[in-house]
Amino acid sequence: MQLFFEQLLNGIAMGSIYALVTLGLALVYGILRILHVAHAAVYTVGAYAGLFCYSYTGSLLLAFLGGMIFCSILGVAIERLVYYPLLKYPPYVPLIGSIAIMLSIEEICRLVAGPYILTFPATLPFPEFQLGGVTISSTLTAVYVITTVVLGLLWFISTKTELGLAMRATSQDIPIADAMGINSHAIVSIAFVIGSSIAAIAGILVGIYYNQVYPTMGTVPAYKTLALIVVGGLGSMPGAVIASMLLGVAETLLIGYADIPLPRDALAFIAMIAVLMWRSEGLMGSK
Amino acid sequence: MTDTLLQARGLSKHFGGLKAVDQVDLDIHTGEILGLLGPNGAGKTVFFNLISGVYRPTSGTVHFQGKRIDGLPSHRVAACGVGRTFQIVKPFASLTVLENVLVARGITRYGTFRRLWGPWQSKSETRAAMKILERVGMAELAERKAGLLPLGNLRRLEIARALVVGHQLILLDESFSGLRHEEISQLETLIRRIRDDGITVLLIEHNMRVTMGLCDRIVVLDHGRKIAQGKPQDIQENDLVIEAYLGSRGGRHAA
Known part of the structure; x- marks a missing residue:
C-alpha cells in the first residue's frame, strides 16, 4: 500500500x-x-538556460527567471520568424517548419553544450513531508506547488482579465478580433511568451527531478504532448491538464504494477489512438 | 457645406492584373447613410477592406477626420472609431452575446499593456454593454451563446459590436441579405435610429428597394470604378447604372 501511494505521488x-x-x-x-x-525544444532550451544561470549565479530563482526570459524570446522569435509568415499556407506547412525548428534546436544544443548528460545538482527549497510512512520529497512538493501556482495564474488570466478575453476572441477569429480593435498579433506573441515561460519552468523542474539535462530530452515529450492535446481535445486547456494528469498517473501505476510488456511511452499513443477511434473530439473538446 | 468624415482619394487595390478597386474618390459626409452599390464583383467589399485596414491600398489615400488612415492595421483603424460588420456573419461563437459586446468594449482598454491584466467583467462595463444590446433590441438574449443565434439576431449582434467600436462611423457589409421581410424593416428602423444618434453609416447592399429607401446618397461601383453618385432617384435613372446592372440597352433589345 505504501508503495502504491509513493507511485501515485510520483505519477x-x-x-x-x-x-x-x-x-x-x-x-x-x-x-x-x-x-x-x-515547443518541446523550447522546453529543452529552458532546462539548459536554467542550468546555465544556476551554475553562474547559484540562485535557483535567477535560474527560473533566466530560463523563462530566454525561452520567451525564443518562443516569440519562432512565432514571428517562422509561424506567422507560414500561416497563409495549409496547416501541414507550419507543422513541417515546426519539426525542422525542433531538430535544429536539438542539434544546436548538442553543439553548444555537448552531447553529454549534464547534471542539475540543485535542491528546490521546499519542505519535505511525512504522511503515514510515505515521504513526499522536497522536489515533489516543489512540483506540486509550482504547478498549482502556474495553473492558478493561467486560469486567472484566461477567465478574469482583459487579456484572457482578447485571447479567446483572437483564437476564434483573427480578422474579427482586429476589427474589434484588438492587436491580435501582439496577443499571439503574449500567448507565446506565456507558453514558453511555462515550458522553461517545466524543463528546469524535470532537470532537477531527474538530475539530468541533455540535448534530446525534448524528443519524447514532443510526441507525447502532441498525443496529449489530441486526447484532451485540441486547443482545450482544461482537457490538456486532465489528460496529462491521467497519463502521468496511469504510466507510473500501470507500468509499475501490472506486468505490461510495453514501454511506458507507448501508453500515451495507445490512448491517442483510442481517443481518435471512439471520441475524436477528445475528452474536453468540442466537435 | 457638409462636413466630410471620411475622404478617399484615388484609392486603388490591384490583385496581380485584376483591378479590384481602381482610382475611386469617395466622400462620406458626417451624419449620412451612404449606400455603396454595384453588381457582384464590383469591388464593394474590397473597398470596405481598404477603408477598415484589412488591405493596404496599392495607391491612393484615406483620411478619417483629417487623419490619414490608409495602410494602418485594422485594429488601429478600429481604434479611430470605425466599426464594421462582415458579409458572412462571424460571431465569437463560444462566447455569450454579452461577452461578444464586451470584447468590442475592450477597444477603450486594449491600448496599454498594463490594462491587459485588468478585469473585464466590471459592473460599469456590463452596464455599458447592456445599453448597446438594448439599443439593437437584444438585451433579453445577453446570456445566450452567440453560436446558437439565428441569422437575424447575429446581424444585430454584429451591428452592436460595430457600434461599440464605431462611435463615429460604421460600415455594414450586406447586413440585409438572407433576412425575412419583417426583419428587414426592423433593421431599417434600427439603422435610421443609429444615424439619428449621430453615427454615420456606410452600407453595401444588394437589395435595391432597401438601398433606395434607406440611403441619403448612393455611390455605384462597377469593375472597381466609380460610375455614378447622387441621390437615390438620380441613381435609378442613371444610364450607366442601368447598363451595369442589366447590360447595354441596345444589345438586349436586339435579341
Missing part, C-alpha cells in the same frame, strides 16, 4: 510536468491552429 508529479508542457501546446493550437512541435 501526479509526472502528470503535472506533462501538463505544464502540454499547456503551451494547447495555447498555441488554440490561437493559431498550429501543432507547435518545437
Whole structure:
C-alpha cells in the first residue's frame, strides 16, 4: 500500500510536468491552429538556460527567471520568424517548419553544450513531508506547488482579465478580433511568451527531478504532448491538464504494477489512438 | 457645406492584373447613410477592406477626420472609431452575446499593456454593454451563446459590436441579405435610429428597394470604378447604372 501511494505521488508529479508542457501546446493550437512541435525544444532550451544561470549565479530563482526570459524570446522569435509568415499556407506547412525548428534546436544544443548528460545538482527549497510512512520529497512538493501556482495564474488570466478575453476572441477569429480593435498579433506573441515561460519552468523542474539535462530530452515529450492535446481535445486547456494528469498517473501505476510488456511511452499513443477511434473530439473538446 | 468624415482619394487595390478597386474618390459626409452599390464583383467589399485596414491600398489615400488612415492595421483603424460588420456573419461563437459586446468594449482598454491584466467583467462595463444590446433590441438574449443565434439576431449582434467600436462611423457589409421581410424593416428602423444618434453609416447592399429607401446618397461601383453618385432617384435613372446592372440597352433589345 505504501508503495502504491509513493507511485501515485510520483505519477501526479509526472502528470503535472506533462501538463505544464502540454499547456503551451494547447495555447498555441488554440490561437493559431498550429501543432507547435518545437515547443518541446523550447522546453529543452529552458532546462539548459536554467542550468546555465544556476551554475553562474547559484540562485535557483535567477535560474527560473533566466530560463523563462530566454525561452520567451525564443518562443516569440519562432512565432514571428517562422509561424506567422507560414500561416497563409495549409496547416501541414507550419507543422513541417515546426519539426525542422525542433531538430535544429536539438542539434544546436548538442553543439553548444555537448552531447553529454549534464547534471542539475540543485535542491528546490521546499519542505519535505511525512504522511503515514510515505515521504513526499522536497522536489515533489516543489512540483506540486509550482504547478498549482502556474495553473492558478493561467486560469486567472484566461477567465478574469482583459487579456484572457482578447485571447479567446483572437483564437476564434483573427480578422474579427482586429476589427474589434484588438492587436491580435501582439496577443499571439503574449500567448507565446506565456507558453514558453511555462515550458522553461517545466524543463528546469524535470532537470532537477531527474538530475539530468541533455540535448534530446525534448524528443519524447514532443510526441507525447502532441498525443496529449489530441486526447484532451485540441486547443482545450482544461482537457490538456486532465489528460496529462491521467497519463502521468496511469504510466507510473500501470507500468509499475501490472506486468505490461510495453514501454511506458507507448501508453500515451495507445490512448491517442483510442481517443481518435471512439471520441475524436477528445475528452474536453468540442466537435 | 457638409462636413466630410471620411475622404478617399484615388484609392486603388490591384490583385496581380485584376483591378479590384481602381482610382475611386469617395466622400462620406458626417451624419449620412451612404449606400455603396454595384453588381457582384464590383469591388464593394474590397473597398470596405481598404477603408477598415484589412488591405493596404496599392495607391491612393484615406483620411478619417483629417487623419490619414490608409495602410494602418485594422485594429488601429478600429481604434479611430470605425466599426464594421462582415458579409458572412462571424460571431465569437463560444462566447455569450454579452461577452461578444464586451470584447468590442475592450477597444477603450486594449491600448496599454498594463490594462491587459485588468478585469473585464466590471459592473460599469456590463452596464455599458447592456445599453448597446438594448439599443439593437437584444438585451433579453445577453446570456445566450452567440453560436446558437439565428441569422437575424447575429446581424444585430454584429451591428452592436460595430457600434461599440464605431462611435463615429460604421460600415455594414450586406447586413440585409438572407433576412425575412419583417426583419428587414426592423433593421431599417434600427439603422435610421443609429444615424439619428449621430453615427454615420456606410452600407453595401444588394437589395435595391432597401438601398433606395434607406440611403441619403448612393455611390455605384462597377469593375472597381466609380460610375455614378447622387441621390437615390438620380441613381435609378442613371444610364450607366442601368447598363451595369442589366447590360447595354441596345444589345438586349436586339435579341
